[in-house]
Amino acid sequence: MAGALVRPTLTTGGNLAAQTVGATVRYGKVSAIEDVSLEVPTGVMGAIVGPNGAGKSTLLKLLLGLQDDYDGHVYLLGEDVAQSRHRVAYVPQRSTVDWDFPADVLDVVLMGLYRGLGPLRRVGRAEKAQARAALEEVGMADFERRQIGQLSGGQQQRVFLARALVQQAELYLLDEPFAGVDAASEVALVRVLQRLNAEGVTVLAVHHDLNTLKKYFDWLALLNVRLVAQGPLASTLTAEALQAAYGGRLPSMAEVPPTEGLPRPSLGADATAGRN
């Protein structure tokens, strides 16, 4: 029943920001994801949701070209990942790096510009101005000389988003951007992502909190090794689909059936006050 929501296709749609066709990734004999045909339309604010071990991070890594062994096909912005990666920005999980690395906040943001600089050109004034503007936007302007080891989790995540912002990409892929992040940082992060999205940028995030799903996102992929459902959030976030994805492990959202015809997601009242 839930499977009927998945529409496999064999063509690369021109208006898809991210697409997999029959993608399977196995670790040993266990499938991390199985026969996933994801179709993320351009311009959405999308979330990949599913229980632990559902393959959410694997799917994101597959999209980013970080997965060596897989079956199926992957397209980003209508092209092979190798061709389109300079139009894509990635915000990894905070916990994947060693924050004791000798670098300050500005250093890390500048890393986002390395791919455009090539090996010999120096980081100049223009690059630093760009990095500072990104730090300003995530509310970290006063921290540019701070050692990254001295940041809180939320501040680290904001620095990572700033590093992605300087890449001025068409598609932003984020791995659990709100995990272990304080409320103020979460608001700051969402505000930036919504600003990008309002300008036509596609956002796709692995997300773990069903309670904020409706507030932040307008498109949804429900994953549990197989793709359970995907589509506009309002029509996809049904009790049946959640049940199919989470089975008996359904968290708190379960009792709250989603409202029909949800408008564009917006922030809660507290956050809207600070919106520009």
Added chain:
Amino acid sequence: MLELLTDPTVITVSLGALMLGLTSGALGTFAVLRRQSLLGDAMSHAALPGVVIGYLVAGGRSLPFMLLGALTTGLAAALLSVALSRRRGVKSESALGVALGTGFALGVVLLSYVQRQPGAGSAGLEQFLFGQAAATLRSDLITIGVLGAAALLVVALLFRPLKLVIFDPHFARANGYRVQLYEAVSTGLLAIAIVVGLELVGVVLMSALVVAPAAAARQWTGSLTGMVWVAGGIGAGSALLGALLSAAVPGMATGPTVVLVASLVVAVSLLVAPRRGVPVDGA
């Protein structure tokens, strides 16, 4: 004191120590940040058989041949430990321990075999265990200098990719950097950091001179560039001071002296450097 500074041997020893200390200190930064101190130790012990093989191939004491041999067997030990640690149930420290032991044992066996051969031109090979600065030849300076300069040039050219790959390999790969290539390059740099010092410091303690300056430097600076320079400076200073001290005392092995000086710098840095322990504010 003044005549000591104009003594040709002392000048040779000083130059050699400065170059090797600078090289291994600066390159050690990358090894320490990649948490590869133990790999360095395994590679340096496993360099011994290469030194002896290089000696045999060259038919006598030839530093370029011996260091080429050292690079080869050191890197072979690194590959062995990687291959072992891919086996189920073998932790990477165990794999490194096996690689270190195998390499070093092979080296000692080869060494005692060669030393029992007639001709006795092999006298001085055992200096590669603990290092002997006074035995440094002027021609050795060229070998050490060329190796060191080449490695530091690679660091200068690949600085940004190396930095990115070490800090955030996932992001680097998503940005199109060939992460495995740069990891291989930095392992190669670690091997060079080790072999440049084998003659003066010896296989047993050389990895300490790669690790200690970087560990001390981290206490003084918060940038990778700064850490490379400070570690290079500490490495050069420790190697120079240690080599001169050991050269002044007949029969004193250089490696332990150099490493004791470097360890002292680490201790002082931990005690007085400003960086660590700063409370998190504004978080």
